Amino acid sequence: MTTGKLIMNKKGKQSGPVLGIFPKLLLFFLVLSISPLIVLGYMANKNMAQTGLESKAIVTGMGENNMKAAMGIGKVAIEDSVHALDDKSRETIELRTLELALRIADFLYERDNDLRVLATFRPDPEKYRLAYLSSTKDVIVPRNLPREAPSGDSIGLTWSNPTNRIGWHHRPPDDFNRISKPIYKEITFIDLLGNEKIKVKNGHISNNLKNVSRKENTFCKAEDYFPRLSSLKKGEIYVSRVIGAYKQGWLYKSPEGIKVKPESAHAGKENPLGDEFEGIIRWATPVYEDGKKTGYLTMALDHIHVMEFTDHVVPTKERFSELSDGGSGNYAFLWDDQDQCISHARDFFICGYDPETGEEIPGWLSQNTYDEYKNSGLSLKAFVERLPSFRDFSQKKGGSKDQLQSGEIALDCRILDTAPQCEGWHRGTEDGGAGSFLILWSGLWKLTTYAAVPYFTGSYGSSKRGFGYVTIGANVNDFHKAANKTRESIEYSIALQEQDIRSANEKASALIDDSAERNRRLITAITVIAVLSVICAAILLGLNITRPLKRLTEGAVAISRGDLDQQIEVRSRDEIGQLAKSFNEMANAVAEVDRMKSEFVTIASHEFRTPIHAMLLGVSGILEGYAGEINDETREDLQVVNDGIARLMVLVENLLDLSRIESRKFELNTARISVKNIIKNAVSEVSQLIEAHGHVAIERYSSKLPDIYVDGERMSQVVVNLLSNSIKYTPEGGRILIGAEEKGNDIVFSVADNGYGIPLAAHDKVFERFFQADSIMSQRVGGSGLGLTIAKGIVEEHGGSIYFESPISAGRFPDLPLGGDRKGTVFFVHLPMKKERISEV
């Protein structure tokens, strides 16, 4: 405690910057807590960015996948819808073909009935004429003005009941120009020799009767029916093939495509003014009278009625037209049981006979085959008759140019080796069925349907193909129109969707960027808040630790200053609380020890004094002669005892003083006093001792010394102690200088001697208790070794300082003889003059 106090009373400031617990804690917290937070924040930011990129990639990928899926679905949908529409169109056209074939068959069977009915009657010109006139059928005759074809969509008429509104389609009837036309070109009765007996022609009974057993008397000189009639039994019917004059036609290539020359036969829209093919199909059956065959009834069907079935059919939305269009590729045509063309948009394609010779005009061959014919040396007819059916058909072959030039380009399917579809139709109708297939024709994909005409009368019954077959050609593109429209709309919606997906992607990307940015900001904010929280926590924790520590320090300092009544409020039970508690206990213990010490000193001083008192009483009484006369020897011996008692007394007093100084129970009786008096009192007290040692003491004062406020007795004691020190440690006959002067705000006392000086090794110990320099003088002067310690204590109680210089620097005291081992010692005492500083203590 004493040591602590002395340190504190020296310049108790620590040197250099020292980091306290609080900033250390703060730094520790910052480094420990903030670094991971910052790392965390950085990582989170990075991850967020990464996540953003990945999400973007995923979203974009999803978008692309969606787009691909949409496009894939679109493609499939298009394929499917095209297929569906194709199938639908195909079925529609197939059905139309089949129904056409059935209607033709029905029509032909009606002719059988007409014949049978008329054959039951006795041959009678008037009856035949009536039959002729009563058998008529409408045919479409094109108007001169070209007409807008109906689109096929709902026109004009709409639903009247809302229930029917869904899917309402209406098509007005075709407004074609129809005229009634006799079904038969002629009705005849011929006798068994072939002589025409009755003949109704053009509505009149003809007198121009001929023998038809001769071919030149027949239609186009081409009919050979009479020889076949003789074998007919009753009720049996003969039906001829189509007989008619072949009508020539010429095709040529123009920039717009293939065209028909005007001098050609009728070819629908391509050549509406050309000669139409005129032909007949002759029916014949034997006529019996009274069970006896008398002749034959023949009825020649005007072939126009058969052609009428196919000539106006259009396999598009147009459905029907006044004029068929061979160039469009969308039309129906008809083939007989021998696969020869008997109805076509282009009449020059219909097989016929040379009316001059009655010879059949050979069908159109490929150039290869035609060249073959030329090299054969045979006539064309003979060559064709020998030519195997459906030999080596190929689209790669071109039609013979010679026939094109001659205008004789009838279509005979068995030898038309440039058209492989012929073989298809032939094959497809073998069993009388119907069907379709696709073929690339003239650079266009065509759906071609076929249906056998189930008419089996006469020689037509020799094959299941019957009368022949109907075919319809349709440009695939035309009936793909709907599918293509669907394709376009689907592609459009895919494009829209693609755009949607793209913009959705962009939006999603922007959203992800945005949210990543927001998250980044959030994390930064959280990090900042967390850092601030950590700093606050560190500050609070630091204060929590350092505040009580500061209180402890203050308490300890107060205790060291002698203020022992220190108690620190204990709030917590933790280590700090324990420390505070321990501190309080220690403070109590210190206070107790201090109290005990004071008590001890008081008691001890009293207890010492009493026996000393007894000794002094006795010895003083004897020395003063109160116990009778004593001799000199006794007196000298008792004087030794008396000196010892005196030293004991000084020791007791010094101990008491020291105890009081150290326990700060030292009371100063400050009063105004002159510096000179202090010194004079001290000198007078030790004058005997100075004399005894043979020293010379010299007092020196500066001219004007102020009075000071000090405890005069105590300050005299200080000077006495210093003087005693000099007296003891200076060889006899030494010189002692006592002085006082004013220096700044201080009064400086000095006591110098020309003794041996204080050895350097002892400098630190001069003011320590019971320190005595090793000196031969010490025994003689006595001394407790407490004088300088007490002097220092008194000076410091006054707020002053005490120090010494040894050896004395040369020239400091000119009248102090120094030299050799007389190095000298000087003590300085600085006392502040200020009244406040003194009374403050």
Place this chain on the structure above:
Amino acid sequence: MRIKKILVVDDEKAIYAYLERKLSKLGYSVCTAENGEEALSQAFKERPDIILLDVKLPKLNGIEVCKRLKSSDMTKQIPIIMLSAKAQSDEITAGLKAGADRYLCKPISFPDILQEIRAYEK
């Protein structure tokens, strides 16, 4: 005034016996007491001319004895010289406050004590 009778109060027999012996030899009538109560009764009974009073006493201490003597008309004129080993200023003050005429710190030599007594004879 003439001092004939001296009351010596001290708890140490060595002290009061020594003083009794020496002072009697010098012609004083000396009575003694070794505690506070005895000091009071002796003072009232013997009516000494001066009292040498120790402070630290059994039963009743010197301060209390001094107070009682100084508060009684019978004894208050008797000079009291306090002799004490307690040498601190507060103790001295306490003694003087109690009415002591002198306060002497032990140890003190016999000639000094004699000098103090003779001072009251003048």
